[in-house]
Amino acid sequence: xxxNILLGVTGGVAxxxxxxxVSRLKKLGYNIKIIMTDSACEFVSPMTFETIxxxxxxxxMFHEGSHKIVEHIDLASWADLFxxxxxxxxxxxxxNHGIADNLLTSCALAYDKKIMxxxxxxxxxxxxxxxxxxxxxxxxxxxxxxxxNSGLLACNVVGDGRLKEPWEIVEEVEKYFCKKDLTGKxxxxxxxxxxxRIDPVRYIGNDSSGKMGYSIAKKAYMRGAEVTVISAKxxxxxxxxxxxxxxxxxxxxxxxxxxxxxxxxxxxxxAAVSDFKVANKRDKKxxxxxxxxxxxxxxxxxxxxxxxxxxxxxxxxFAAETNNLIENAKKKLSEKNLDxxxxxxxxxxxxxxxxxxxxxxxxxxxxxxEIEKESKLNIADKILDLIK
Numbered sequence: 001x002x003x004n005i006l007l008g009v010t011g012g013v014a015x016x017x018x019x020x021x022v023s024r025l026k027k028l029g030y031n032i033k034i035i036m037t038d039s040a041c042e043f044v045s046p047m048t049f050e051t052i053x054x055x056x057x058x059x060x061m062f063h064e065g066s067h068k069i070v071e072h073i074d075l076a077s078w079a080d081l082f083x084x085x086x087x088x089x090x091x092x093x094x095x096n097h098g099i100a101d102n103l104l105t106s107c108a109l110a111y112d113k114k115i116m117x118x119x120x121x122x123x124x125x126x127x128x129x130x131x132x133x134x135x136x137x138x139x140x141x142x143x144x145x146x147x148x149n150s151g152l153l154a155c156n157v158v159g160d161g162r163l164k165e166p167w168e169i170v171e172e173v174e175k176y177f178c179k180k181d182l183t184g185k186x187x188x189x190x191x192x193x194x195x196x197r198i199d200p201v202r203y204i205g206n207d208s209s210g211k212m213g214y215s216i217a218k219k220a221y222m223r224g225a226e227v228t229v230i231s232a233k234x235x236x237x238x239x240x241x242x243x244x245x246x247x248x249x250x251x252x253x254x255x256x257x258x259x260x261x262x263x264x265x266x267x268x269x270x271a272a273v274s275d276f277k278v279a280n281k282r283d284k285k286x287x288x289x290x291x292x293x294x295x296x297x298x299x300x301x302x303x304x305x306x307x308x309x310x311x312x313x314x315x316x317x318f319a320a321e322t323n324n325l326i327e328n329a330k331k332k333l334s335e336k337n338l339d340x341x342x343x344x345x346x347x348x349x350x351x352x353x354x355x356x357x358x359x360x361x362x363x364x365x366x367x368x369x370e371i372e373k374e375s376k377l378n379i380a381d382k383i384l385d386l387i388k
Contacts, residue, residue, distance in 0.1 A: 003177055004031045006079035006111075008104045009049070010088040011039025013154040014120040014163035018085050019044065021166045022053040025173065033075060034058065035104045037091070061103045072103055076110035081176060084108075085146075086120035086163050089131045096134040096141075116144040116176065118169055123159030146172050171240075175222045182384065183224030188257070188264040189217045190271035192232035194250045198295065199282040206272045210234025211356065212318075213270035215380040217242045223384060228264070230256050232271055250274055250300040261307055266387050268316045270342075274300055304336040314387050316340045329363050340364050340386055362386070 005025060009018055025032060034049050034057045046057040058071065076082070084091065084104070091105065095115070100106040108115060117138065125131060126148065139145055146169065151162040164172075191213020193206040210231060218239035221227045228243040230253055238244040247253045250273050261267060279296040286292045309315055317338045319329040322345070329343040343361040359373040362383070371379055 002029050002031050003080045004033070004078055005173070006075055006082045006107065007032060007034045007053075008082065008084040008087075008091075008107070009034060009036045009040045009044075010084065010086055010091045010104070011037055011043060012086040012088055012120050012163075013043065014086040015040060015043045017163050017166050017169075019048060019052055021085060021169050022049060024166055024170045026053055028170070028174075030173075031055075033078065035075070035107060037102055037104055039088075058103055061106060072100075072106035073110050076107045076112070079111065079113075081173065082108065082111045082113070082115045083118070083169075083173065084115060085118035085169060087117035089121050089125050089128070089134075092117060092119075092138060093130070093134050096138050114142055114144050114176075116146060116172065118146040118164060118172075119148045119161075120163035121148075121161050122153060122155055123157050123161045126161045144172075144176070178219075178222040180224035182220055182387075185220075185225045185266065185387075186264045187217075187220045187225045187227050187266045187268065188260060189213050189220070189227060189229045189268045190232075190253060190257070190273075191217065191229050191238075192234035193272040194232040194253060194274045194300075195248045196250070196274050196277040196300075197248075197281055198278050199284065199286045201285050204274060204276070204278065205233060206274065208232075208234075208272035210236055210271075212358065212376050212380070213268075214239055215376040216268055216270055216383060219377060219380040219384055228260065230271070232273075250277065250303065254301050254303045254306060257303060257307065261313075262310075265312070266314045266316070267307075268383070269304060270318050272318075272320060273303060276300060302336070304338065309337055314339045316342065316383065316386070318342045318344065320344045326361070326363070326368075329361070333363055333365070340383075342383060 032053045032055045034053060034055060036046055036057060036059050041059060046059055050057045094105045095108045098109060100109045135145055146164055148160050149162040149164055150160050152158050153161055192210035193208030196204040214236055217227050217229045221241045229238055230245045230247055232247055245256055247256055276297040277300050279298040304317055315338050317336055319332050319341050321328050325343055325345055329341050333341040341363050356375055357373055358376050358379055360379060361370045371382055
């Protein structure tokens with residue numbers, strides 16, 4: 001069932017970001033209703049939010065039309081999450097002290113669950129002892145504070161108080177609704193493509209972006225796990241809240257995994273590890289005059305085969321194949337002592353490497369099932385369902 005979000009919008013220049021937040025939430029399938037304060041309406045018209053959100057926008061406690069429904073009670077009862085963005089110093093002060101002088105603050109007083117405040121204001125206003133006291137007391141009451149970023153503010157001050165980016169706010173919403181069925185679990189994930197140096201400026205690599213590994217790490221963290229990622233070369237940023245250990249080569253990745261694996265309940269090996277490394281690697285940049293005509297390769301260690309798996313641990317590997325897909329994947333499942341292997345057909349250009357989408361087949365020791373084309377985040381959830 002889609003979740004209901006009541007969005008409270010207060011006055012502030014950062015309100016332009018919230019239009020994007022609404023758009024992103026709608027695309028994810030959330031039901032939205034919006035309350036705007038009088039000050040918010042001075043920055044953006046209600047029509048903008050109505051159009052982007054395809055939803056009702058309320059601005060007044062007392063308005064023309066029917067009052068058969070006690071609106072502030074009805075809205076508070078409807079919402080699965082009350083999100084306030086931007087959350088101004090004024091509105092937070094009112095809610096902390098129980099002042100209900102407009103529709104938004106009246107809803108807040110009637111709402112009996114956690115409110116999520118996305119803080120945004122001038123740096124001096126944020127650092128004022130009164131504001132800090134209100135933030136602290138709201139947190140003590142169990143509410144959620146999405147702290148601001150640092151940067152250049154509209155008042156030409158550089159400092160704290162900048163509203164989180166839309167994607168960051170949406171990520172906080174998704175985290176709020178995410179089931180916490182992996183709490184207490186420790187998960188080690190590998191991501192990206194390893195790099196094998198030819199010389200200091202050239203290397204053998206592959207097309208892995210790291211998106212799949214990072215999607216797994218992000219979802220595992222959202223679901224309550226303690227997550228460490230060992231990252232080779234990636235084209236995306238590691239998710240917040242996740243320990244990120246950077247490596248380059250297969251040898252480095254093997255060393256980091258071997259040193260840590262005993263502490264973890266699960267290993268999910270999503271990295272694309274090169275099968276070969278350069279035997280005649282040079283310490284200095286190769287020149288045309290060096291007569292370097294032959295690149296000699298030797299096999300990299302098979303990381304999964306080298307690990308000792310305890311009976312309580314679960315290992316999940318990935319297989320990137322272009323032919324004999326099932327046969328090759330089943331062989332790896334057996335040889336590498338895996339519990340599951342996730343098979344990717346990397347011959348297709350619209351999924352897999354560098355794409356936000358994938359289509360995979362998950363093979364276990366006794367079962368096999370396919371996941372049709374979906375976002376890597378959704379596939380990550382289904383992989384994690386195997387181990388919850």
